[in-house]
Amino acid sequence: MSTVRKGQAPAKLNRDEFRLVFSRNFFNPSFEKVGKELAAVEQVAWENYVNSEKSPVTVKAGPGAADPDYDLSVEWKEASDRLKAAAARQMDRDTQSRVLIICASARNDGSCPSEISKTWRLSKLCEELLLAEGFEPDLLDLSLLTSDYDRHIHPCKACASTAMPLCHWPCSCYPNHSLNQNNDWMNEIYEKWVSAHGVIILTPVYWYQVPATLKLMIDRLVCADGGNPDPSSTHGKKAEEAKALEENWDYPKHLAGRAYGLVVHGDVAGIESTRRSLSDWLDWMGLISASPTSQLDRFVGYYGSYADSHETLDEDTAFQEEVRNVARAVGTAVRDIRSGKSLPANRGMGNPRKK
Template sequence: MTAPRKGQASAKIGRNEFHVRFSRSFMDPAFSLVKDALASVEDVALSNYINSHKAAVTEKAGSEFADPEYKLSVEWKANRDHLLAAEARQKDPVTASRILLINGSARNDGSCAGEISKTFRMLKLAKAVLEAEQIEVDTLDLSRLTSDYDRHIHPCKGCVSTAMPLCHWPCSCYPNHAQHQTNDWMAEIYGQWTAAHAVIIFTPVYWYQTPSVLKLMIDRLVCADGGNPDPTTTHGKNAQEAKDLELQGWPYPKHLAGRAYGLVVHGDVAGIEGVRRGLSDWLEWMGLIDAGALSRLDRFVGYYKSYAESHVIYDLDLAFQQEVVNVAKAVAAAVAQLRQGHLSMPDAGLQKPRPK
């Protein structure tokens, strides 16, 4: 038996510290009018925290799970049912082709930045191209994490490194009501990925890497690559059961494999090739299929030029804009070929000697 190692996490905070943290959300003097009601809410929140009341409402899993009597979060079950329906639509040959466009920039005009991003404009350019080809376009603007009220992508907790079966598909780490880790956007985002026949990611380079809003999503998609679709096999987050299950032999199901992808990576100083390479490697590891050389773009826009004039510089770079158009057209062509059975992964039938 390989036992989980212990001794890192901090102890639960005490009543006084809990009060300090709870109260920070209500510092505005306007809340003084409801201070008695807030005190009652705080008492309930503290009790849920002390008792680790992670799932707000649960119900028996039912006959489709390994342990029908185990109580699953109703929120998780609803997310899982949504993914099953999205997957069925995605595989239905009579449905319209659907491409998900993802804006990985953190900037928008509803936050402190005060201006839309060039990345968002690139996405809109590609969207117009795809819609002209009668393709359904879904958009995911990750900059909304910086401007929407109480919208979050909570960080990945690394369950997969304990044992792959502990990482559930879709993720069951959130919401965690005991820890006030709620309003997790990933519940919706998993459905967007599942429903799509292809994805195109548009991103700037921040400090030689992807922006944090994009990296949060990337980390949380680990459950799509080998994740366990049945949390009752580990009875929730039982690390020992997950380790035992993995050591019996785990199939590492790739839940998003077979979709096409494209990339538009741009920067103004350095790092574009490394980011594009990292994104390509990640997507292909998950089983996505590249749409050709022209679908993977990395370019400088305004190399060492003024930030203040970056939109004007983008306006003048017509060649780059055409390259963005080409990314969209390449992915559209790949989707058509995939759905007609003319495009596939040549190595799909090979057995990996070291699956993970």
């Protein structure tokens, strides 16, 4: 087994440093009237921090786990149970076909930009078409990260790079109550992905890349591609145990078989490379491109005014219809996959390079 390398992380904050960081959450002078109460809360938070109380409420892993006596986080166990139930519903042929529509723009009119995004408008076109064709659309608006109170997608901690079995499905890195890394949105988002029969991602281009809102979600979906559904097998985050397990790991693809479509738009550059990077990622995850029509990249107002971009989109009815065609293509693919008419081209093939 390879050696677990150490020596990068800094030491914990001392008491004074912790107080300074804690107090930044209460900069508003209105909190002065509850100063004594906040001091008491700070003391408890300090104790939780120095004792590394990541998951203070636990339940036994129970029958079927590698270690039934292991203390699992209640929050992780509840999320895992919801994903299992969602997977069962997704496989039930009597359920309505569900398509997850992801609006990846960081802009909405409830935050600093004060205006809705073009991506939101395009997402609504997909939602309206799929609803009219008998699907159950589920619109996930990632811009809520910028406008909602204390909503987060915390960054991936890259457990998979130590060993794939250390990356749990769903992610067990959050919440981490000792570090105040709470209110993570991903457990709800995992359930949306698992419940879906098809996925459409609509995104603008920010500096030749996808927005941070989308990249955060993408990175946290690494556990869906090879992740370990049993944290008791590694006793939480025991790197040595995970490294030993990886020698015979089968890298389960928890979201494989779903149809996907893409809409990428920009104003100057980067649309093709962004669309390709997204399709490469989804292909790797085992999702199925609905058709060539389901992958679209277009400029809206090439080198035009930002201020007039919504009016430019109003006039580009061809682009609007192309977006509807992405939704139509994904809908058709979902029907074909669920009926057994369409099967993955690589079905039955062994993967000589598992990862």
